[in-house]
Amino acid sequence: GAGVSQTPSNKVTEKGKYVELRCDPISGHTALYWYRQSLGQGPEFLIYFQGTGAADDSGLPNDRFFAVRPEGSVSTLKIQRTERGDSAVYLCASSSVGAAQGYEQYFGPGTRLTVT
Amino acid sequence: AQSVAQPEDQVNVAEGNPLTVKCTYSVSGNPYLFWYVQYPNRGLQFLLKYITGDNLVKGSYGFEAEFNKSQTSFHLKKPSALVSDSALYFCAVRDIRDSNYQLIWGAGTKLIIKP
Numbered sequence: 523g524a525g526v527s528q529t530p531s532n533k534v535t536e537k538g539k540y541v542e543l544r545c546d547p548i549s550g551h552t553a554l555y556w557y558r559q560s561l562g563q564g565p566e567f568l569i570y571f572q573g574t575g576a577a578d579d580s581g582l583p584n585d586r587f588f589a590v591r592p593e594g595s596v597s598t599l600k601i602q603r604t605e606r607g608d609s610a611v612y613l614c615a616s617s618s619v620g621a622a623q624g625y626e627q628y629f630g631p632g633t634r635l636t637v638t
Numbered sequence: 639a640q641s642v643a644q645p646e647d648q649v650n651v652a653e654g655n656p657l658t659v660k661c662t663y664s665v666s667g668n669p670y671l672f673w674y675v676q677y678p679n680r681g682l683q684f685l686l687k688y689i690t691g692d693n694l695v696k697g698s699y700g701f702e703a704e705f706n707k708s709q710t711s712f713h714l715k716k717p718s719a720l721v722s723d724s725a726l727y728f729c730a731v732r733d734i735r736d737s738n739y740q741l742i743w744g745a746g747t748k749l750i751i752k753p
Contacts, residue, residue: 526681555740562746563745563746564728564730564745564746565682565743567740567741570740578740613682615682625670626672626684626687627684628684629681629682629683630681631680631681632681
């Protein structure tokens, strides 16, 4: 079966521009997470969706960052007025909510965002 | 506060030797523990997890990890290292009482297996 997919794989944008990053989770997974990862560091939590609603958005760094999941499947992370400090790899993960699965998350390949 | 520590930034092992990548954690309640591996320019891959039951957990690619509650540790091990095991390894923990499924991540350990 297909894993988590993310598009684009790479995105280069100019400072101040708007970007959208897309995540397509594993079919049937109700939980979806966004992280960002800087070189040599662990993933930094951004936001968690359970179904269509953002159950926890405490990791979003400021109001320039926003994410949606309107139909409970595909999610889009939106970044307004990008800054050079936003440059990172943005990871998406999904998980099946069930006690037997123990909630492990399955990750996509990431989108490498570079703000120039 | 919940936290995960991976005390070694890098571990070097000769091919064929046993390897250990260390992880200690701190949570208020009982933990769910996970190991993930990240190959260069790739996403994170799930290796294994501890939820409950046997303290020795076996996972993908011949890896295993031992949950030690008294030492709050969950070290990753493999009896015989392969060059292809060279990668970045992350330990993660979640408090089982945490309803939002958020994982707390370690900073990662770079594993280098030399031929």
